[in-house]
Amino acid sequence: MQPVIELFGLSKMFGVGDATTVALDDINLTIEKGEFVAIMGPSGSGKTTLMNILGLLDTPTHGEYYLEGKAVTDLSQHKCAKLRRDHIGMIFQNFNLLSRSTVIDNVALPLTYRGNAQAKRLTAASKLLRTFGLNEREYYMPYQLSGGQLQRVAIARALVTNPAIILADEPTGNLDTKSSEIIMSELADIHMQGNTIIMVTHNPDVAIYANRVIQMIDGTVASDSKHPETLNTTGNKRPLSSFRKAMDAAVNANKEFVEATAALLPPKTRGKRKAAAARRKRMAIKSRKAKK
Amino acid sequence: MIRFLSDYKIAVANLKATRVRTALTILGIVIGVASVTMILALGEGDKNMVKTQVNSLGENVLTVRPGKAYRDSSGNITNYNFLAALSASTLTEKDLQSISQIANVETAAPLMLIAGNISDTDGQSQQGTIVASNENAADALGLSMRAGEFLSADTPSHTVVLGDDLAVALIGSDVAIGQKIILRGQSYTVSGILNHSSSSASVSNVFDINQAAFISMDDGKSFNQGIAQIQQINIRVADTSQIGATAQSVQQELLKNHGNEEDFSVLTPEEIVQLTNTVLKVVTSFIGAVAAISIVVGGVGVMNIMLVSVTERTREIGIRKAVGATYFQILSQFIIEALLMSIAGGVIGIAIGYALAYTAGTLMGFMPGVTWPIIGIAFGISIGVGLVFGAWPAIKAARKDPIEALRYFQ
Numbered sequence: 001m002q003p004v005i006e007l008f009g010l011s012k013m014f015g016v017g018d019a020t021t022v023a024l025d026d027i028n029l030t031i032e033k034g035e036f037v038a039i040m041g042p043s044g045s046g047k048t049t050l051m052n053i054l055g056l057l058d059t060p061t062h063g064e065y066y067l068e069g070k071a072v073t074d075l076s077q078h079k080c081a082k083l084r085r086d087h088i089g090m091i092f093q094n095f096n097l098l099s100r101s102t103v104i105d106n107v108a109l110p111l112t113y114r115g116n117a118q119a120k121r122l123t124a125a126s127k128l129l130r131t132f133g134l135n136e137r138e139y140y141m142p143y144q145l146s147g148g149q150l151q152r153v154a155i156a157r158a159l160v161t162n163p164a165i166i167l168a169d170e171p172t173g174n175l176d177t178k179s180s181e182i183i184m185s186e187l188a189d190i191h192m193q194g195n196t197i198i199m200v201t202h203n204p205d206v207a208i209y210a211n212r213v214i215q216m217i218d219g220t221v222a223s224d225s226k227h228p229e230t231l232n233t234t235g236n237k238r239p240l241s242s243f244r245k246a247m248d249a250a251v252n253a254n255k256e257f258v259e260a261t262a263a264l265l266p267p268k269t270r271g272k273r274k275a276a277a278a279r280r281k282r283m284a285i286k287s288r289k290a291k292k
Numbered sequence: 293m294i295r296f297l298s299d300y301k302i303a304v305a306n307l308k309a310t311r312v313r314t315a316l317t318i319l320g321i322v323i324g325v326a327s328v329t330m331i332l333a334l335g336e337g338d339k340n341m342v343k344t345q346v347n348s349l350g351e352n353v354l355t356v357r358p359g360k361a362y363r364d365s366s367g368n369i370t371n372y373n374f375l376a377a378l379s380a381s382t383l384t385e386k387d388l389q390s391i392s393q394i395a396n397v398e399t400a401a402p403l404m405l406i407a408g409n410i411s412d413t414d415g416q417s418q419q420g421t422i423v424a425s426n427e428n429a430a431d432a433l434g435l436s437m438r439a440g441e442f443l444s445a446d447t448p449s450h451t452v453v454l455g456d457d458l459a460v461a462l463i464g465s466d467v468a469i470g471q472k473i474i475l476r477g478q479s480y481t482v483s484g485i486l487n488h489s490s491s492s493a494s495v496s497n498v499f500d501i502n503q504a505a506f507i508s509m510d511d512g513k514s515f516n517q518g519i520a521q522i523q524q525i526n527i528r529v530a531d532t533s534q535i536g537a538t539a540q541s542v543q544q545e546l547l548k549n550h551g552n553e554e555d556f557s558v559l560t561p562e563e564i565v566q567l568t569n570t571v572l573k574v575v576t577s578f579i580g581a582v583a584a585i586s587i588v589v590g591g592v593g594v595m596n597i598m599l600v601s602v603t604e605r606t607r608e609i610g611i612r613k614a615v616g617a618t619y620f621q622i623l624s625q626f627i628i629e630a631l632l633m634s635i636a637g638g639v640i641g642i643a644i645g646y647a648l649a650y651t652a653g654t655l656m657g658f659m660p661g662v663t664w665p666i667i668g669i670a671f672g673i674s675i676g677v678g679l680v681f682g683a684w685p686a687i688k689a690a691r692k693d694p695i696e697a698l699r700y701f702q
């Protein structure tokens with residue numbers, strides 16, 4: 001079957017000259033339809049940058065990105081906007097709802113840009129809100145809802161166009177434990193219905209809902225573990241303990257890596273760890289280019 | 293269409309959310325469009341007035357006046373200080389004679405203004421003008437009789453025909469045939485009284501017919517050492533289609549009489565009417581300047597508010613782009629918002645402009661013109677302002693980078 005996402009040698013650099021930051025460094029990744037991928041990693045490791053590129057909000061400096069088999073790296077802004085509208089649903093840590101629009105208008109917003117008639121938009125939005133138990137809140141304004149409710153509205157908005165992939169950047173980052181659990185079980189449900197979800201999270205408790213965990217460090221994929229049993233099966237929400245172990249191992253490996261790098265540097269420059277890492281990356285890229 | 297409607301709703305919602313600001317911005321447009329509407333309506337009213345005055349004057353009337361009228365290449369009068377030339381008029385009875393002999397000239401009436409006291413037999417002076425003319429004056433000025441008869445070739449000397457206001461003032465009644473009055477110390481017999489006449493454009497600025505005392509040319513000359521000093525000659529032509537050629541003939545004949553010195557002007561009915569409307573020209577050019585400035589200021593107001601709005605709504609733009617709004621969809625959202633303000637300002641401005649034009653028209657004594665082209669132009673200007681001054685902020689909004697925009701905090 002056609003993978004939903006394929007990345008080949010994807011890199012992203014920010015800035016010019018000495019101020020260059022390598023946010024993504026030669027990422028190769030394939031994500032199949034129906035996967036629920038959790039991307040983990042320390043802050044600054046390039047997770048958000050990767051999500052932005054996957055969501056066509058940003059373009060890579062090098063490399064290829066195939067979305068549903070189609071090369072999308074060199075598309076015009078206009079085409080990207082349309083792909084975003086029709087094939088990608090985004091969920092953000094801070095919800096990003098329009099504060100001056102009602103709940104139902106927020107959910108229907110992507111359909112507006114598709115040019116659907118109002119009646120059709122509102123019916124679709126209303127139907128989705130019902131599945132999230134928010135049908136009573138359709139005409140509330142965002143400020144009248146709790147964080148958990150807001151995130152459910154945002155999820156409904158991401159789903160309203162029936163997209164090929166759902167990208168969620170720390171969707172539970174602003175939520176308390178209980179709301180997080182609700183949101184995660186919603187996402188798990190959506191996954192069960194066959195949707196592809198890519199989610200960034202810091203929280204191992206959140207990551208266990210996924211069936212594949214990608215660990216990122218300094219713009220590279222440090223580890224990539226698939227849950228052997230829940231992958232491509234339905235009905236089993238909770239991951240097996242062996243998977244949990246694999247994941248914990250990944251988290252620990254990350255921690256060790258960070259500590260090890262820190263230990264290598266003199267105490268004073270510890271704060272500049274990230275800069276040092278970036279410099280190392282730059283050198284590596286330069287030498288790689290030189291070889292070519 | 294669906295897209296437009298939803299863009300429209302978004303725009304209305306956003307404008308409502310910033311009511312006061314929106315209202316103030318609209319006010320700027322209102323002032324601009326109102327002045328444009330006013331100036332156009334007054335101009336149209338002026339044109340209508342010229343038309344009706346030309347009609348009442350007759351399209352077959354040429355007027356000869358002292359002093360040179362300077363014309364531009366297309367023949368429009370640019371400078372003509374005829375009031376200054378009046379007191380030293382160079383028009384003579386010989387000129388009148390020459391004009392009468394031109395083929396297409398039907399009648400020619402001289403008007404000789406004589407300074408002097410008008411009083412009743414008790415010596416009570418009244419405001420008025422002594423005008424010497426011939427039997428053609430009634431026809432040339434469109435005069436009609438309330439009582440008695442106008443001057444004719446065989447009217448005895450020391451006979452006077454009075455305008456009705458002057459008759460009432462002198463005699464206390466407008467049935468006064470045969471009564472005596474005193475002109476410059478000489479006794480005159482009233483032979484006729486004129487109907488009240490709305491001032492003919494051919495003599496407005498010069499004298500008031502309703503306060504005039506018409507006497508014969510011979511009597512007039514006797515007040516001026518036997519010399520006829522004519523301030524104006526009114527000519528009626530037989531064939532109106534030939535009026536241009538006749539005007540040239542008059543010009544040539546008079547140049548001959550005046551030794552090729554152009555110290556007179558031959559004026560068409562339109563020119564005569566326009567000379568009386570110089571006040572309006574000053575007023576309209578003043579409002580014109582106000583209109584142009586306030587349109588630009590109003591437009592800059594729209595641009596300013598839209599720029600503020602785009603900055604304030606950076607995050608909103610980011611969200612819209614993230615869920616798939618294209619460049620043109622963002623662009624149209626903001627253009628529509630600017631357009632809504634400028635169109636609202638336009639509609640209100642047109643209404644206020646007409647109200648002001650009616651007020652001003654009433655003060656100046658004529659009705660402003662209400663026509664679709666004027667409404668169209670004013671409306672077009674308001675749309676143009678919205679498009680022109682809304683374009684840059686809208687482009688700025690549409691160009692925003694979605695990632696930067698999403699990161700923006702108010």
Ligand SMILES: Nc1ncnc2c1ncn2[C@@H]1O[C@H](COP(=O)(O)OP(=O)(O)O)[C@@H](O)[C@H]1O
Pocket residue numbers: 014015021022023041042043044045046047048049050
């Ligand atoms: N617009 C930008 N300009 C410069 N550097 C950036 C920009 N965005 C991200 N970065 C840098 O890229 C690296 C990866 O950032 P990010 O993808 O946000 O990490 P994460 O989401 O994993 O915390 C960081 O070092 C960050 O400072």
Ligand SMILES: [Mg+2]
Pocket residue numbers: 047048049
């Ligand atoms: Mg991040």
